[in-house]
Amino acid sequence: MKLILPGGTGQVGTILARAFHAAGHEVVVLTRNPTAAPWRTARWDAQTLDAWATELDGADAVINLAGRSVNCRYTADNRRAILDSRVQSTRAVAAAIADARRPPRVWLQMSTATIYAHRYDAPNDEATGLIGGAEPDAPDTWRFSIDVARAWEAAVAEQATPQTRKVLLRAAMVMSPDRAGIFDTLLRLVRFGLGGSAAGGRQFVSWIHHADFVRAVLWLITHQDLEGPVNLAAPHPHFMRALRVAWGAPLGLPATAWMLELGASVIRTETELVLKSRRVVPGRLLDSNFAFAFPEWPSAARELCDAWRRPSSSRAPLSTV
Ligand SMILES: NC(=O)c1ccc[n+]([C@@H]2O[C@H](COP(=O)([O-])OP(=O)(O)OC[C@H]3O[C@@H](n4cnc5c(N)ncnc54)[C@H](OP(=O)(O)O)[C@@H]3O)[C@@H](O)[C@H]2O)c1
Numbered sequence: 097m098k099l100i101l102p103g104g105t106g107q108v109g110t111i112l113a114r115a116f117h118a119a120g121h122e123v124v125v126l127t128r129n130p131t132a133a134p135w136r137t138a139r140w141d142a143q144t145l146d147a148w149a150t151e152l153d154g155a156d157a158v159i160n161l162a163g164r165s166v167n168c169r170y171t172a173d174n175r176r177a178i179l180d181s182r183v184q185s186t187r188a189v190a191a192a193i194a195d196a197r198r199p200p201r202v203w204l205q206m207s208t209a210t211i212y213a214h215r216y217d218a219p220n221d222e223a224t225g226l227i228g229g230a231e232p233d234a235p236d237t238w239r240f241s242i243d244v245a246r247a248w249e250a251a252v253a254e255q256a257t258p259q260t261r262k263v264l265l266r267a268a269m270v271m272s273p274d275r276a277g278i279f280d281t282l283l284r285l286v287r288f289g290l291g292g293s294a295a296g297g298r299q300f301v302s303w304i305h306h307a308d309f310v311r312a313v314l315w316l317i318t319h320q321d322l323e324g325p326v327n328l329a330a331p332h333p334h335f336m337r338a339l340r341v342a343w344g345a346p347l348g349l350p351a352t353a354w355m356l357e358l359g360a361s362v363i364r365t366e367t368e369l370v371l372k373s374r375r376v377v378p379g380r381l382l383d384s385n386f387a388f389a390f391p392e393w394p395s396a397a398r399e400l401c402d403a404w405r406r407p408s409s410s411r412a413p414l415s416t417v
Contacts, residue, residue, distance in 0.1 A: 097317070098155045100200070102126040102140065102189055103162025105133075107277045108206070108270055108309075112159060115310040119417045124151050126162075142185040149192035155200040157317045160189045163206070163248075170237050182248045190255035202261045202317055205252045209268040209302050209329055209376040210368075211245035214238060216300070219333070221379030222266070222325050238368055249325070261323045263316050268302035268329035268376055270309045271396065273404035282336070283404060286343050300333035300375040305390035305400070307416070312378075314417045315386050322384060329376045334393030342397035 099116055101109050104125035113135050117123045123135035126148055130137040140148035142162050152158055162185035164177040186205060193199050212220035213228035220226060228234065228242040249264050271279040304312070312328050378386070390396035 097157065098122040098124070100124050100126065100151050100155045100158040102142070102158065102160045102185060103206075104159070105129075105137075106161060106165075107272070107274065108267075109161045110274070111270065111272055111306045112161075112310060112313060115417050121417075124155075126151070140188070142181065143188055145188065145191045145195060149195055152189075152192045152200055153196045154198040157202045157204060158189060158193070158200045159204040159206075159313065160186060161206045162186075166241070170240055175240055179244050179247060182244060183251045186248060186251040187254070190252070190257070193257050193260050194255055199257065199259045201259075202263065202320075203252075203257065204263045204265055204313065204316060205248075207249050207264045207266050207325070208241070208245050209266050209327060209374050210238075210241045211249070211266060212374065212376055215375055219375045219377040220327075221377050222327055223379055225327075225376070235368075241368060261320065263323055264325040265313075265316075266325050266327045266329075266376070267309070268304050268327075268374065270306055271303050271400055272306035273400050273406075273408075275408075279400055280404070282339060283343065283401070286336075286340050286345055289345070299335075301336065302329040302333045302374040302376040303393065303396075304328050304330050305388075305396045308388050308390055310417055311389065312381060312386060315381070315384070319384060322380065326380050327376050327378045328381070329378050330388055330393065330396070331377055331382065331391050332393060333375050333377070334397075338394045339397045339401075342394065342401045 097116075099121055101113055101123065103109060104113050105127045109125060113123045113125055113133070117135045125133065125135060125137045126140040127137050128140065128142060130139050138148050138151055140146065163182040164174070166178055168174045189203070189205075193203060211227055213226040214231050214234055215226065227246070229239050229246075252262055252264060269278045273279060308330065309328060316322055316326060390399065
């Protein structure tokens with residue numbers, strides 16, 4: 097297959113490019129700053145239709161991951177960049193699909209599991225889940241993330257693509273042992289004796305193992321009956337305690353909400369990652385008989401800790417298709 101990955105230089109893009117390239121597929125990453133990679137890279141500006149658009153012609157799938165990182169403080173400037181980079185790059189991909197002589201068969205557009213409401217009472221699947229934003233206790237930063245997700249998905253709906261199936265990837269945190277990824281960040285809390293209960297510790301953390309993420313993406317490319325929003329999350333959301341146990345550090349210092357706010361401000365990020373209860377479950381993947389290799393967090397966390405401890409040279413390829 098020929099796969100085009102706009103914004104494929106980041107954490108998720110590298111996981112996908114590595115796996116599909118290792119399986120012998122043709123991978124082309126669209127980036128604003130091309131550098132040498134084991135797969136082909138092409139330049140785009142993530143805004144305007146240009147020569148890069150020809151890459152989509154005759155491709156099997158386009159998987160758009162582009163967007164300014166959300167790992168920052170939500171200042172007015174950062175908010176604008178987070179929102180605009182997602183909406184504009186999505187519109188650029190849409191325009192390229194509309195312009196293609198032989199449009200890709202499927203467009204997988206990254207969205208986020210954060211679109212759902214903060215809740216403890218019931219899980220959010222695609223059919224019955226509550227889209228967030230109206231929770232009375234939700235901080236303004238959480239509402240912003242939901243607004244971004246809605247605008248992102250709306251940008252996909254704007255463009256009719258009669259020959260291209262559209263799938264919205266409402267992905268939970270993709271856990272891989274790669275340095276500087278989300279798992280690495282959570283593990284750092286545990287390694288430094290933190291990672292105890294955060295503001296009471298009742299929050300559900302939705303996650304997906306990188307191997308299942310890659311397999312689910314392949315599943316969505318090949319299952320032509322699946323379109324629209326699809327949750328990419330393991331069936332069992334977890335609590336931080338299982339990660340401490342997997343690492344061998346059953347004790348973690350608990351932190352109150354104000355301590356976390358202070359810490360997040362110091363390291364220039366937001367507390368949403370640890371405080372929002374993202375109880376998101378993969379209704380449509382399970383209904384279509386997708387089988388998770390890592391459905392349970394305790395065993396996934398053990399595998400990820402083991403892989404994290406091994407030198408990266410002995411780890412590749414991490415996920416396969
Ligand atoms: N990581 C997760 O677990 C997770 C879960 C749910 C949703 N998501 C979403 O999935 C997408 C990919 O995640 P990721 O973790 O791989 O993100 P990432 O590491 O931040 O990579 C995103 C890519 O977007 C491009 N980019 C950055 N700023 C941009 C801008 N202003 N305009 C256009 N492109 C820009 C960059 O590519 P170049 O600099 O090479 O152009 C970058 O490699 C993100 O939109 C993220 O919000 C991630």
